[in-house]
Every structure is written in C-alpha cells, then in structure tokens.
Amino acid sequence: MKIAFFDTKPYDKPSFDAYAQEQNLTIKYFEAKLNEDTVGLCRGYDVVCVFVNDTVNAAVIDRLCELGVHVVALRCAGFNNVDMKYAYGKIHVLRVPAYSPYAVAEHTMALLLTSIRRIHKAYIRTRDFNFSLNGMTGFDLHGKTVGVVGTGKIGRVFIDICRGFGMKVLAYDKYPVKELENDKLRYVTLDELFQNSDIISLHCPLTEETYHVIDERSLSLCKKGVVILNTSRGALVDAEALLAGIKSRKVGAACLDVYEEEAEFFFEDFSGHILEDDTLARLISMPNVIVTSHQAFLTEDALSNIAETTVDNIVTFFAKGECPNEVCFRGGVAEDCKSGKCFS
Ligand code: NAD
Numbered sequence: 001m002k003i004a005f006f007d008t009k010p011y012d013k014p015s016f017d018a019y020a021q022e023q024n025l026t027i028k029y030f031e032a033k034l035n036e037d038t039v040g041l042c043r044g045y046d047v048v049c050v051f052v053n054d055t056v057n058a059a060v061i062d063r064l065c066e067l068g069v070h071v072v073a074l075r076c077a078g079f080n081n082v083d084m085k086y087a088y089g090k091i092h093v094l095r096v097p098a099y100s101p102y103a104v105a106e107h108t109m110a111l112l113l114t115s116i117r118r119i120h121k122a123y124i125r126t127r128d129f130n131f132s133l134n135g136m137t138g139f140d141l142h143g144k145t146v147g148v149v150g151t152g153k154i155g156r157v158f159i160d161i162c163r164g165f166g167m168k169v170l171a172y173d174k175y176p177v178k179e180l181e182n183d184k185l186r187y188v189t190l191d192e193l194f195q196n197s198d199i200i201s202l203h204c205p206l207t208e209e210t211y212h213v214i215d216e217r218s219l220s221l222c223k224k225g226v227v228i229l230n231t232s233r234g235a236l237v238d239a240e241a242l243l244a245g246i247k248s249r250k251v252g253a254a255c256l257d258v259y260e261e262e263a264e265f266f267f268e269d270f271s272g273h274i275l276e277d278d279t280l281a282r283l284i285s286m287p288n289v290i291v292t293s294h295q296a297f298l299t300e301d302a303l304s305n306i307a308e309t310t311v312d313n314i315v316t317f318f319a320k321g322e323c324p325n326e327v328c329f330r331g332g333v334a335e336d337c338k339s340g341k342c343f344s
Contacts, residue, residue, distance in 0.1 A: 001024075001025050001026070001046045001047065001314065001318060002025075002026045002028070002044065002045045002046050002047075003020070003026065003027045003028070003045060003046065003047045003048070003073070003314065004028055004030060004041060004042045004045040004047070004048045004049065004069075005027050005028065005029045005030060005049045006030050006032060006033055006034040006038070006048065006049065006050050006051070006054050007030075007031070007032070007033045007034070007050065007051045007053060007054050007267070008030060008031050009267065011298070011303060012029070012075075012303070012307075013029060015303045015304045015306070015307035015308075016307045016310070016311070018307070019308050019310075019311040019312075020307075020311055022311075023311055023314075023315050025311060025314065025315075027049070028045070033054050033055070033263075034048060034050050034054035034055060034056065034060065035054070035055040035060065036055070036057075036059045036060055036063070039059075039060050039063040039064060039067075040063070040067075042063075042064060042067050042069050043067050045067075045069055046071065046318075047069070047071045047072075047073050047314055048064065048069055048071070048072050048073070049072075049073045049074075049075055049310060050072060050073075050074055050075070050081075051074075051075055051076055052076050052078060052081060052294065053081065053262065053263040053266065053267065053294075054081060055081060055263075056072055056081060056082040056083065056087070056093075057083050057086075058086045061083065061086055061087055061090055061091055062090075064091055065090055065091065069091070070090075070091050070092060071091065071092045071094065071314070071317060071318075072091055072092070072093045072094070073094045073095075073310050073313055073314050074093065074094065074095040074096065074310075074327075075096060075306050075307075075310045076095065076297075076306075077095060077096060077097055077098065077099070078205060078206065078233060079093060079095055079327050079334065080205065080206040080207075080233060080235075084327060084329040084334040085329060085332075087329065088329040088330070092317065092323075092326055093326065093327045094310075094313040094314065094317060094323055094325050094326050094327070095313075095325055095326075095336075096305070096306050096309040096310055096313070096325065097325055097336060098153050099297070099305035099306045099309060100297070100299060100301050100302035100305055101153040101154040101156070101157045102157055102299075102301075103296060103297050103298070103299040103301065103302040104154045104157075104231055104296040104297055105154050105155075105157035105158040105160075105161055106157075106161070107231060107257065107292070107295065107296035108154075108158050108201055108229055108231045108255075108257075108296065109158065109161050109162075111229060111231070111255035111257065111290055111292065112141075112199065112201075112227065112229055112255060114255075114290055115227065115253045115254075115255050115288065115290050116138045116139055116227065116253060117138040118135070118136045120290060121135070121136065121287070122136060141162075141165040141166070141167055141199075142165060142166035142167065143166060143167070143168070144167050144168070144198040144199060145167065145168045145169070145170060145196060145197050145198050145199070146159075146162045146167050146168070146169055146170070146197060146198070146199045146200075146201060147169075147170045147171070147172070147193035147194070147196070147197030147199070147200045147201070148162075148169060148170070148171045148172075148201050148203060149171075149172050149173075149190070149193065149200065149201070149202050149203060149204050149210075149213065150172075150173055150202065150203035150204030150205070150232070151171050151173045151177055151180060151203070152173075152203065152204075154203045154231075154232075155171070155173075155201075155203035155204075156180070158201060158203060159171070159180075159185065163184055167199075168184065169184060169185040170185075170186055170187075170188050170192070170193050170196060170197055171185055171186070171187050171188070171193070172187065172188060172189065172190050172193045173187065173204070174204075174209070190213070190218070191218075191221055194218050194219075194221040194222050195221050195222070195223070196223075197222070197223070197226065198223060198225070198226065198227065199226070199227040199229065200222070200226060200227070200228055200229065201229040201230075201231075202214070202229065202230045202231070202232045202236045202237070203231075203232055204232060204236070205232070205233065206232070206233035206234075206235050206236055210236055211235055211236070212235065212237070212238040212241075213236050213237075214228060214230070214236060214237040214238060214241070214242065215237075215238040215241045216238065216241040216244070219241055219242070219245045219250060219251065220250075222250065222251075224249070224250055224252075225249075225250075225251075225252035226250070226251055226252060227251075227252050227253045227254070227255070228242065228251060228253075228254045228255070229254075229255045230254075230255070230256050230257065230258055231255075231257040231258065232258060233258055234256075234258040234259040234260040234261070234262050235260045236258075237256070237260070238260075239259065239260055239261075239279045239280070239283065240279060242254055242283070243279055243283055246283075246286055246288065246289065251288075252288065253288040253289070253290075254283070254286075254288070254289045254290075255289075255290045256283070256289070256291050256292075257291075257292045257293075257294055257295060257296045258294055259280060259283075259291065261277055261279075261280065262293070262294060264276075264277070265277065265280065265293075266293040266294045267293060267294065309325065313325045313326075322337065323337070324336060324337060
C-alpha cells in the first residue's frame with residue numbers, strides 16, 4: 001500500500017517509518033502541504049496522510065477522487081480542515097481521536113505558568129546578567145478560578161492539573177458530563193464562565209458554534225485582567241478582539257498555541273522575512289502574550305501514538321473495509337463511526 005504523506009517535518013519520519021515498516025506500507029514524504037496546487041502529487045497512491053494545516057476542501061476531494069484516492073488519513077484529532085459534508089459518500093476520512101491529551105494539557109499549563117510568572121522575561125534577563133526583579137510580579141494560581149470550555153479528553157486532564165494547583169474550576173460543555181461535577185467543579189453557562197473566571201482555557205473543537213467563542217462580546221463579560229489560553233484551534237478566538245482587549249488592559253495575558261491564520265506561518269521558519277500578518281506580529285510584540293507554533297502535541301509519546309494509530313487505521317480500513325476511527329458525517333454531524341460502513 002502506498003501512502004502520500006503531506007506537510008512532512010523531520011520529527012514525523014522516525015516514528016512513521018518504524019510503524020510503516022512493520023506493516024509493509026510504503027510512505028512517500030512530501031514537504032508541501034496538501035492543497036489544490038499539490039493534490040496532483042497523489043497520483044498512484046492509495047492513501048493521503050495529512051495534518052492540521054493541509055486543506056481537504058471540495059476541489060481537493062474532487063481531484064483525489066479523479067486520481068482514485070479514496071482514503072484520507074488525518075494524523076491529528078481535529079478535522080475542521082476537511083469539508084466533511086462534501087467528503088461524505090466520496091472519500092473515507094480516518095483520524096487519530098486521541099494520542100496524548102497529557103501533551104496538550106501540560107503544554108497549556110506550561111504556557112500559563114510561563115506567562116503569569118514571567119519566565120519568558122526572566123530567561124532573557126538572566127542570560128544578560130540582568131538580575132533585576134522589576135516588572136516580574138506574578139500571581140498565585142492557588143485559589144484562582146479557571147473556566148474550561150470543553151471537558152473532553154484534554155479539558156479533563158487540564159482540569160486535573162489545575163486542581164493540583166488548588167484552583168477552582170468552572171466548566172462549560174455542549175454535552176456536560178454530570179459525573180465530573182463536585183465541590184471543586186461546576187458546570188455553568190458560557191456567560192457565567194466568562195463573568196467569573198480569572199483564567200479561561202479553550203478545549204473544545206472548532207465548529208460553527210464555537211467559531212470566535214472569544215470575541216468582543218465575550219471579552220466584555222470577562223473580569224479585568226483575565227488570562228486567555230487557547231491550545232485548541234485558532235478560530236475559537238477573534239484575534240482582533242483579543243488584541244483590542246490586550247491594548248485596553250482588559251486582558252491580562254494571552255497564551256496561544258494556535259492562531260486563526262496559522263496555516264500560512266506555523267511550522268515554518270520566517271525569521272529572515274517581514275511577517276505580513278500585522279495582527280500576529282502585534283500580538284507577538286506584546287509582553288503579556290506568548291505564542292507557540294501549534295506545538296502542544298509535540299512530545300515523543302504523542303508522535304509515537306500518532307504514528308501507531310494512523311498506520312493501524314489504514315491497515316484496519318483496507319483489511320476490513322471499515323475503521324472505528326473513521327469520521328462519519330450523517331445528518332449534519334461529524335463523529336467517529338459507530339456503525340461500521342460510513343457511506344451506507
Ligand atoms: P474531545 O473530543 O475529547 O473533547 C472536546 C469536548 O468539546 C467534548 O467534551 C465536546 O462535548 C465539547 N464540545 C463540543 N462542542 C462544543 C461546544 N459547542 N461548546 C463547548 N464544548 C463543546 O477532544 P480533545 O481530544 O479534548 O481535543 C480538544 C481540542 O484540542 C480538539 O478539538 C483540537 O482542536 C485541539 N487539539 C490541539 C492540539 C495542539 O497541538 N494544539 C492537539 C490536539 C488537539
């Protein structure tokens with residue numbers, strides 16, 4: 001079986017090579033992202049393997065079908081970069097629903113601590129033998145309230161970590177898990193979460209409902225000095241509104257592992273270039289904003305799990321004609337296949 005692998009980075013190859021070899025799969029690694037210009041490279045392959053910033057829109061899906069490629073293996077959990085409605089009945093979309101919620105949740109806490117204890121500033125200062133503490137005052141997490149939007153796999157691990165710090169937790173989920181509620185965790189409405197949280201962390205998928213869940217209106221409800229954490233998907237946050245909130249001092253700090261327009265920049269080296277995106281450049285210039293480049297998943301453990309599950313999804317699908325990690329789109333809802341054949 002031949003796999004066309006897009007948006008390849010050096011850290012992808014060791015784990016994929018190891019699992020593919022075990023299963024006799026041949027992988028051709030392309031550095032290019034999959035999009036309308038590069039889809040022609042898929043000629044002669046059985047499967048296309050893509051990541052978060054590859055584009056699987058209607059035009060790409062049509063061309064894949066013309067080329068006889070009917071399986072897209074996402075090596076990530078989110079599938080907002082796939083036009084699922086259009087894909088239904090044309091191509092099979094497999095994904096890795098979970099590879100390490102710990103990687104993402106731990107990175108979220110790393111960003112939060114770095115930001116509020118000014119570690120990013122201290123690192124630069126002490127390297128220059130500047131041992132002054134002026135401007136370095138932070139605040140305790142203990143006793144503060146964190147609002148978690150999305151109490152799935154990553155949200156729950158993040159909640160556990162926050163509890164370890166002695167924080168109170170308010171949660172919002174479209175599908176609340178009542179068993180999670182206790183004296184330290186309460187489900188509330190989104191507006192109540194905005195109004196009462198010192199820190200807000202986003203762990204829900206990007207959908208039409210969650211698009212710009214952090215915007216001018218929601219920020220207006222927030223406490224002054226609120227810290228916004230987004231390690232989920234960029235378009236959950238209206239970046240312009242966030243920037244305005246930072247300038248007006250309403251937002252105390254923001255930690256972003258994802259950015260709405262990240263596909264153009266993230267994962268690439270722009271250090272010798274003029275950054276064209278003024279909003280991103282302005283955000284990065286702020287002393288109270290930390291941006292990492294969609295890095296939260298990047299641990300050895302996660303990479304190994306991603307490769308193992310992706311290879312297993314492909315092998316299972318071609319052996320059985322179905323795979324539990326196929327994303328099924330029926331009745332306007334995309335979810336993992338619960339009933340076997342997704343096109344039936
Ligand atoms: P999950 O499916 O386990 O949990 C998502 C939760 O969001 C579920 O509980 C679901 O009910 C809830 N939800 C759905 N619609 C909602 C809505 N409208 N409002 C509020 N909550 C809603 O997913 P997960 O594994 O915890 O991942 C969460 C997100 O993290 C993914 O969607 C993905 O975008 C992101 N992610 C980022 C990275 C990274 O490297 N930065 C890595 C993996 C995942």
